[in-house]
Amino acid sequence: MSFSRGVWAGWGTPTRSSPTVPNVPDVQVTLPTSAYGQTLPVVYGKCRLPAAYIWVPPILTVTSTHVEYWDTITSTTAKMSCRLRFARPLVPNSTWTMRKLYANGKAIYDASIGYRKKGLKFTAYDGRSTQPRDPTMVAEEGLTNVSAHRGYLDIVVKDFDIVGLGAPPVFEAEWIQDGATTHDYDLFRVLAAGTVNLLAPDWEAGTLYGRQNGGALIRHFSIGAQQEYFATDNSFGLNYFSDFRYSRTLDKLVFLAGFIGSGDSVAVLVNPLTGAVDATSASAATTAIVHDCAALVDVAGGTVLVGFSSNEQIFSFYADSATGLIERSYQSTASFGGYANIECVTPGEVRGSEFDVYFCADADLVKVTLTALGTFKSSTVIATLADDLRYAVYDDGDLVVWTDAATVKRINGTTGAVEFTKTVPYQIETVDTRDLGSPDQQRLVNELYFAGGGTSYFTNLDTGLTRSIAGTTPANPYVFDGQTETIITTNGFGVPERLRIIADDGGKRLLTDFLQALMEAGGFAPDEIAFEGSIDDLIDGAVIDITASVRDIARSVCEPYSIAMFER
Known part of the structure; x- marks a missing residue:
């Protein structure tokens, strides 16, 4: 009797083969309902209703691959945009709020608890006589081919991935007439007293890092639990700190620190678990005072921190994930580009070996392209406006900018054309005085959040229209997560707190x-x-x-x- 030696017996070398990956099933594009021939219900007070599809452009299924370490990752998306119709309000020009949204019976949005499915973007319309055309429909069909669809409770969903659903889902929504919204503050439970001076949220992980300058501590909080888990010592001989960020690529904290704060701010890499300083740059960021407004960009093999200073120098630092070092890779001359005032920097597209950042410089929106090592490649003026710029965010290839004349404009990222100009009921302050966090600290979906004058403002990035909610608002630096509709700030004693705008159930x-x-x-x-x-x-x-x-x-x-x- 003989035996064949094999790996089951502990001998031999197994024959390796690539794993079998099942094919992604085809996405069905047949709609579950149609508005044609249906009688729409009329609603009053509070209701939960299924939707009828009344507009859907072609659904495109895209399969792409990319390499992560030594693995080739294949991903497939089928993004659908659509207009959904639910009902007609009984009372003309009444105010309605969509409180919950379901897809195939599963909640994908709940304003009562601040939940939104990742990647969900929509605009809700309550059919009032001032309702504008929807920008998603206009971009697809053209301005003259789209009506405002007034008089109905509708939502327009943008680029909703239906691969996991297999087909366009059945949508349902809960609508509330004249529903009140309130500011809901929750203080974080802390382990010890002490002012948290700098905030660095990791929205994906639900973690908040805070630096307590007095006492030199790195403090770790859970955003969901509003709880401090632990604090670590971060003592070293510097006094001024700014541009505090967390890099997911490095799993490190990155910030600038100086002894006198002018001309000596260096970049620092810190282990978030131990508080130990892993690396410090040999060169200072600038010859002047660093502004607490920067853009952290994760690139292949490392992270780049881009910022600017009080003498209008721009600079970048590259942190190498392989060596664990961080060094300055670019520093411009003072008055970069001849500008007298730089107010903001926001990250743009990342393209393998290079990436873009945008600066608000005087009345110009300036695109600066840097290599993946943070070295300077080129700069281009995208648009020149009549008013000086204060703030900008990058949104789907375009830039949305706020000016010093209380206006917001959307600028085409390719042509520089102004797509809309709207007046906003607030004024974003200068970089030295504003509490609004840097653009790279926000996780925006549909709106930018701004607090001022006892009011919360939400400006739609697609339309420029602003909704407001009166009530107590942050009085200290704050950052906004549009995915969960959560604002993180600190109270008067420097204790972190979470603010959510909660929609009530409408009552009786x-x-x-x-x-x-x-x-x-x-x-x-x-x-x-x-x-x-x-x-x-x-x-x-x-x-x-x-x-x-x-x-x-x-x-x-x-x-x-x-x-x-x-x-x-």
Whole structure:
């Protein structure tokens, strides 16, 4: 009897083969519902309704590959944009809020707890008479081919990946009429007293790093739990700190530090778990004072930190993941490009061996291209505006900029053309005085958050329109996560706190208010409608079949409440 030697017996070399990867299933593009021929319900108060698809451009399935270390990663996306219609409001020009959104029964957005599925971008419309055309539809169909679709409760979803769903899903939404939104503050539970001076959120991991300058501590917080987990010593002989960031590529904290704060700020790499200084650059960032506004860009093999200073020098530092060192790779002359005032830097596209950053310099939006090592390659003026620029964010290849004249503009990143100009009810301050965090610290989806004058403002990046919510707002530096609609700031004692804008459930409404609105919608004048006796019944809301007359609807509503209805 003989045996073949093999790996099961501990001998031999196994025959290696590539793993079998199943093919990505084809995405079905057949829509589950259509608005054609359907009767839309009319709604009042609060409701949860399925949507009808009324516009969907072609759905493109894209498969791409990239290399991570020694593995080739294949990913497939099928991004769908669409306009979804839910209902028509009973009360014309009433204000509605979409509180929850579901896809195939699973919640993908919940404003009551600040949840949004990763990658979900949408704009909700409540059909008021001032409603504009949707920019996603305009970009696809052209301005003259798109109406404003006023009078309906709609949402427009942009680039929603349906690969995991296999087909366009059935959407449902919960709508609230005149729903109130409130500021909800939650203080982080801390292990010890002490002012947290600098904030560095890692939104993906749900972690907040804070540096306590007095006491020289690196403090670790959970954003979701609002809890400090531990603190580590970060003592070394420097006094001034700025541009505090966390690099996911390096798993290091990066910041600038100086002894006197002018002309001596060097770059520092810190181990976030131990607080130990792993590396310090030999060269200073600038000959002047560093502004606390920078752009951290993760590139292949390392991280680049780009910033600017009070004498309008721009600079960059490259941190090498292989060597663990960080050194200055570029420093311009003072008054870079002849500019008298630089206010902001924001990261743009990363392209393998190079990447772009954009500077707000006087009235110019300037694109600077750097290599993946942080060395200077070129600079180009993308646009010159009538007013000086204060702040800019990069959004889908375009730039959205705020000026010193309380306006916001969207600038085409290729042509430099201004796509819209809107007045905003706030003014972003200069870099030395603003509490709004740097653009690279924000994780933006649809809107930029700004706080001022006791009010929270949300400016839509696609339209420039601003919504506002009155109430207490941050008085210290803050950063915004559009994915979870969370603001991180500190209170007056330097303790981190989380701010969320919470939508309520709409509460109860008087039955008589609904009947009044119903009869008025049916053409009756207010003085033709009267209620006798005490009717104090409450309802959540109503979904109405408009194929019946308002008299029949009102009668069917009144009968279960033992309310008599008659006409004189």
